[in-house]
Amino acid sequence: MSPAPASPTEPSVDPFTVEAIMARLAAGDTAAIFALAEHHGHRIAGVVRRQLRTCGVESVGPDDLQSLVLDACMELHGVARAWRPGGALPWWWAQGRIQAVVNRWVGVHADPLEDHRSRADREVEPAAPSVEDSLVAAFARLVAEDPRVRLVAEAARAAKVDDVALVCLLDYQIQQVQGDPSPAHTLAERYGTTPDAMRQRICRGRRRLRQVVATDPRFADLSELELVA
Amino acid sequence: MNGAAAARRRHPSMRAPVDTAAVQRRVATTVRAAGGDHPEVAASVLAVRGTSGLVPDAFARRAGVELEVLRRAEAGEISRDQLPGSLRRMVPPE
Numbered sequence: 001m002s003p004a005p006a007s008p009t010e011p012s013v014d015p016f017t018v019e020a021i022m023a024r025l026a027a028g029d030t031a032a033i034f035a036l037a038e039h040h041g042h043r044i045a046g047v048v049r050r051q052l053r054t055c056g057v058e059s060v061g062p063d064d065l066q067s068l069v070l071d072a073c074m075e076l077h078g079v080a081r082a083w084r085p086g087g088a089l090p091w092w093w094a095q096g097r098i099q100a101v102v103n104r105w106v107g108v109h110a111d112p113l114e115d116h117r118s119r120a121d122r123e124v125e126p127a128a129p130s131v132e133d134s135l136v137a138a139f140a141r142l143v144a145e146d147p148r149v150r151l152v153a154e155a156a157r158a159a160k161v162d163d164v165a166l167v168c169l170l171d172y173q174i175q176q177v178q179g180d181p182s183p184a185h186t187l188a189e190r191y192g193t194t195p196d197a198m199r200q201r202i203c204r205g206r207r208r209l210r211q212v213v214a215t216d217p218r219f220a221d222l223s224e225l226e227l228v229a
Numbered sequence: 230m231n232g233a234a235a236a237r238r239r240h241p242s243m244r245a246p247v248d249t250a251a252v253q254r255r256v257a258t259t260v261r262a263a264g265g266d267h268p269e270v271a272a273s274v275l276a277v278r279g280t281s282g283l284v285p286d287a288f289a290r291r292a293g294v295e296l297e298v299l300r301r302a303e304a305g306e307i308s309r310d311q312l313p314g315s316l317r318r319m320v321p322p323e
Contacts, residue, residue, distance in 0.1 A: 015282030024284070030256060031303070034279025037247040045246045066247050070255050073247075 022090055025080035037073050040091070044072050044098070047091045051102040064105070071101045082182035082195075096179020135174075136167050152227070155219040159208035168198075169205045173227055249276055265305020270312070273320040274302045292316055 013020055016039045024032035036044075048068045052060055060068070075097040076083075076090050083090050091098060142149040156166040168191060175183035184195040184202070191198065210228045213219045222228060257272035265271050278288045278299075285303075289296040292315045301307050302316055309320045 015284075020282075029284070030259070031275040031279035033256060034249060034252050034276050035282055037252045038249065038280060041247045062246065066251050069247050070251060073252075074255070074259075 018089060019085045022076075022080050022083050022085070025077050026083070030077075033073055033077055036076065037070065041069050041073070043089070044076075044091045045069050047095055047098050048072055048102060051095070051099045052106070054099075055102060055106045057106060068101060068105055071105075072098045075101060079181060079185065082185035094179075094181050096181060098179075100178045135171055136163070139163075139167055139170065148221070151219060151222060152225070155209060155212050155216075155222055158216060158219070159205075159212040161205045161208050165201060165205045169202060169209075169227060172198075172202050249280065252276065252279075260305040263305075267305045267308050270307065270309050270320050271303050271305035274299070274316060277319040278303075 015021075015024075016035055018040060021032050021035050021040070025036065045065060048065065049060070052058075052068075072091065076094055079094055079097060080090075083093060087093060139149070139153075143153045144150075153163075153166070156163075161169070168187065171187055171190075172183050175186055180186050182195070184198045188195040188198045193201070206228065213222045213225075213228050253269075253272040253276045256275055257268040260268035260271045278285070281288060281291075283291060285299055286296055289299040292299070292313075294313045294316055298307070298313060299316070302312060309317060309322065312320065
């Protein structure tokens with residue numbers, strides 16, 4: 001965690017407004033999380049409860065709710081730089097992120113679907129979708145294991161989209177699916193570039209892939225793929 | 230902040246479902262993960278400043294400490310014993 005930077009917030013401005021808190025979070029001021037939780041935690045809790053209801057959870061204990069609201073605050077901290085004042089309130093703007101937090105919690109507490117089957121009945125123990133630490137390593141394994149992923153990698157090579165750019169494209173897609181309201185901001189930090197440059201990279205990669213898939217019959221099966229849609 | 234806004238904030242319906250200690254524990258975890266040696270100290274100082282709503286330089290002035298000392302304390306680089314008195318009083322002894 002980087003030390004809190006000096007923020008230009010004027011002393012006369014109410015420091016607990018949504019705009020002031022988000023500006024401080026965007027500037028990397030971790031202390032603003034306390035203000036967010038204390039002054040707007042009840043609103044974030046409203047979004048959390050709403051998302052829980054969509055998952056069929058009608059009531060939640062105070063400790064669990066507190067933990068979920070805290071997770072949501074951390075998510076808002078992570079995307080604060082992408083939020084713009086004047087639009088939707090941060091917890092509505094980033095409700096996809098909050099939904100992902102809730103989904104994880106519900107998933108952890110849900111009853112396993114295969115409870116009725118004993119482990120002995122299974123021929124092969126199911127593997128986790130990804131056991132690698134990095135997306136690059138996970139993708140490399142999938143290329144070796146899954147013919148469809150291999151086809152994507154081949155299409156990328158034909159489109160002159162290098163491995164890093166392809167993984168970046170996939171990462172972008174993952175962020176979008178997880179409800180990130182601004183994947184370009186999230187990934188720009190991760191890949192050490194600017195959000196604009198990231199958008200350009202994604203756009204260029206998608207365009208090249210789309211072109212290859214549309215013109216080369218070897219890759220016709222990929223035309224329905226979200227990645228090139 | 231005007232009186233109406235202050236009164237609205239005191240209303241039970243506006244009560245946050247999160248207590249400061251819980252946020253502090255979570256922030257301490259983050260500081261620890263970032264390599265801070267004294268995460269609890271950092272979280273305590275961050276909690277006091279966060280709930281005060283002050284930016285670092287204003288808070289440092291108010292507490293009568295150097296801005297750099299405050300930054301280092303918030304990054305978990307300073308133990309409670311090494312903190313200047315005014316900051317040390319904000320951190321409960323372990």
